[in-house]
Amino acid sequence: MNLTLFVWRQKDAEDKGRMERYEAKEINSHMSFLEMLDVVNEDLTEKGQDPIAFDHDCREGICGTCSLMINGTAHGPEPGTTVCQLHMRHFKDGDAIYIEPWRARAFPVIKDLVVDRTALDRIMYSGGFVSVNTGVTVDANAIPIPKSESDKAMDASSCIGCGACVASCKNASAMLFVAAKVSQFAHLPQGKVERTSRVRSMVAQMSAEGFGGCTNFFECEAVCPKEISVDTIAKLNREYMMARIKVK
Amino acid sequence: MKLDAKTPSGPLAEKWDKHKFEMKLVNPANKRKFTIIVVGSGLAGGAGAASLAELGYNVLCFCYQDSPRRAHSISAQGGINASKNYQNDGDSDYRLFYDTIKGGDFRSREANVYRLAQVSSNIIDQCAAQGVPFAREYGGLLANRSFGGAQVSRTFYARGQTGQQLLLGAYSALSRQIGRGQVKMFPRTEMIDVVVIDGRACGIVVRDMVTGKINSYAADAVVLATGGYANVFYLSTNAKGCNVTAAYRAYKRGALFADPCFTQIHPTCIPVSGEYQSKLTLMSESLRNDGRIWVPAKADDSRRAADIPEGERDYYLERKYPSFGNLSPRDISSRSAMEVCDEGRGIGATGRGVYLDFADAIGRLGEDVIRERYGNLFHMYEKITGENPYLQPMHIYPAAHYTMGGLWVDYNLESTIPGLFVVGEANFSDHGANRLGASALMQGLADGYFILPYTIGDFLGRSGPSGIGTEHGEFGNVESETKERTERLLTIGGKQTVDSFHRELGKIMWEYCGMTRNEAGLKKALEMIPVLRDRFWQDVLVPGVGEELNQSLERAGRVADFLEFGELMCHDALNRTESCGAHFREEYQTEEGEAVRNDKKFTNVSAWKFEGADTSPSLHVENLEFENVHLATRSYK
Helix, strand or coil: CCEEEEEEECCCCCCCCEEEEEEECCCCCCCEHHHHHHHHHHHHHHCCCCCCCCCCCCCCCCCCCCCCEECCEECCCCCCCCHHHCEHHHCCCCCEEEEECCCCCCCCEEECCEECCHHHHHHHHCCCCCCCCCCCCCCHHHCCCCHHHHHHHHHHHCCCCCCHHHHHCCCCECHHHHHHHHHHHHCCHHHCCCHHHHHHHHHHHHHHCCCECCCCCCHHHHHCCCCCCCHHHHHHHHHHHHHHHHHC | CCCCCCCCCCCHHHHHHHHHHHCCCCCHHHHCCCEEEEECCCHHHHHHHHHHHHHCCEEEEECCCCCHHHCHHHHCCCCEECCCCCCCCCCCHHHHHHHHHHHCCCCCCHHHHHHHHHHHHHHHHHHHHHCCCCCECCCCCECCECCCCCCCCCEECCCCCHHHHHHHHHHHHHHHHHHHCCEEEECCEEEEEEEEECCEEEEEEEEECCCCCEEEEECCEEEECCCCCHHHHCCCCCCCCCCCHHHHHHHHCCCCEECCCCEEEEEEECCCCCCCCCCCCECCHHHHHCCEEEEECCCCCCCCHHHCCHHHEECHHHHHCCCCHHHCCHHHHHHHHHHHHHCCCCCCCCCCCEEEECHHHHHHHCHHHHHHHHHHHHHHHHHHHCCCCCCCCEEEEEEEEEECCEECCCCCCECCCCCEEECHHHECCCCCCCCCCCCHHHHHHHHHHHHHHHHHHHHHHHHCCCCCCCCCHHHHHHHHHHHHHHHHHHHCCCCEEHHHHHHHHHHHHHHHHCCCECHHHHHHHHHHHHHHHHHHHHHEECCCCCCCCCHHHHHHHHHHHHHHHHHHHHHHHHHCCCCECCECECCCECCCCCECCCHHHHCEEEEEECCCCCCCCEEEEEECCCCCCCCCCCCCC
């Protein structure tokens, strides 16, 4: 199949950036979207042009590195899928495809389609953990956890930290990301001791990084490649409210 | 050079305790005077950096990804072994040790492997305490499943995302220390070289991948936790960024490289579909618990799977290895798949595939149970292939996966360069010639959480601070070499892209140093690789400049190292005139196609020393002693 691509090109953080048009020729429908970009890049390189910079690593849908806005949707048209697991069979010959980086104040563009998502890490550094030192633990079976609770923790902890939730939110809110982590620990006995301080610091850091608030549009859930539920946001709100009451 | 493994004396089960007592300690108040560099933030690096910081050391942690949470350990699906014996099915430290030694075809060091089994239980406790959501039984206790190469159920898991959950556990421990300021994290920073002064590792030279700036960092010890080199094959199950550069640079600075030819081919990957393909996706080995592997009994059978009656199917693993069946170890399962495809019985468009069939399991357990156990894997398979594995069997084929070889380390995980420690997949120590499933995560975390914090303390206690900062001239020298090399890559201005060279190298490696090897093929590869390398340095095309984010330049540096490293691998494979584990030399096999070891000559580790660009590396041997397990022919029949 042959496609026309409109790709966001931006030399560095200072550059203004613009859309550029490229032709992707003889694309096999079994290719992943990133393999299609590889082919385009090989072609650009051979023609002496600068290849398109984009983030990717595992290409198995789990590392959370890839991050493209495709035709206005984070990770493209397939629900529950990262870009690296999006295949060209979901496009038609002759399609025009618009490819842009995540856009959020807290995610500055580094180059072309590559953005800086370290704001999400800083939220984690502020409290997204159970404070336990190496080697001071009890036997794992000494902490029994009901399967239903453990499953809910697992659902929440499948978040890959890609930032699609932020990119799709009109407020650029990182609420689903924070909610996933808070919810994971809220369902586990190990997380209970620090629940108050954790949620307070993570929410405070989220605001400090310039992410917006949640106004219940649920765009985040719609694009989340791991299908994290907005129920986690409800859980986050409850945890946060409890934490505020406790402090007062 | 005499390779001293520094294995403690005494009975196997007491070695580690004895050693821990004999090691020097660093007074808590003195720990803050030491700085340790950790390169890599996966299971071994992340766990190690966090644990060292908890002890009070200043840690500088580097990773090439944009966040430490993205290290490739995250992709492991199936599980992590531990000898908890929660299932009451006869497991013990000794049995885990025994299975691992046997699985590795008697080419790993007994004392290291026993220690791995010993600390395995602590790992599960540690991770559970961090809030890793392991699978649970209805009674609230931890669930287990079985994995290839073992007859007990000792694998702990978190759906099909065990690697992700364990990594997030280590990342959260690391996050806590970064938040406290005890770890300084350097994401998007690639280690380009190690700096060795007066025979001691004193720091590293890195490239900031955003600005392109070359910088130096000094420390009292350096830890490499930089993963494996399976991307030498171009197509592998590794993340695209995985590379050999850090390990290879350390090799060029004097660290010995052990058993580079031991590379594991994973039996259950989604087959290659076309030339454009950039990587191979693994389907967890845990699928073999319930999936049955088969091909048509006769060659060139083009019927659909459903149209082939039971009597005309060959469940070849169950037939050849009745006691382990579909759970036979990876090397054996992979080679068996290749054999049936060579016989013309492979399936799919390319004929390079076999069926992994869940029809029986779905009939026996119901679709819901299968969905509960493997749902996300089935989902992933459907995404990639466009076929529904609940309705028709999966197509799978072996692919390059894990590398057992790595930098040589002693019992303390220290390389032959004092002060340079190597952990996780980047070292060679625990898996011998073949790694059993669910053992990689175990080793990474064992090294990072429970071994390195002790042994590095011993080193620092004995050696004291290095007293060397980046103002030392050697840092400047290494920086200049790095800059020259970058400049050279950028100014060749040839015609061929970096990836096209990488693909060419991958084909040579897969063809001649892949699932099976023989003398003629290896010799041929050893002629082809230098020719390809010369062409690379004359004709590669690296666009852009050094002082910016330049992904082509990043790849060029890595491929340049792979082009040298591939040759070292072939050298090693040619030298090891026996078959063992994943290293299958065609000249050494039984009539039934089983590996034939040469224990007289090769009960050892081949460790290679760099002797200069135009000289062959020299071979140094560590003899392996088996005092507790009798060397026996591996049988899974």
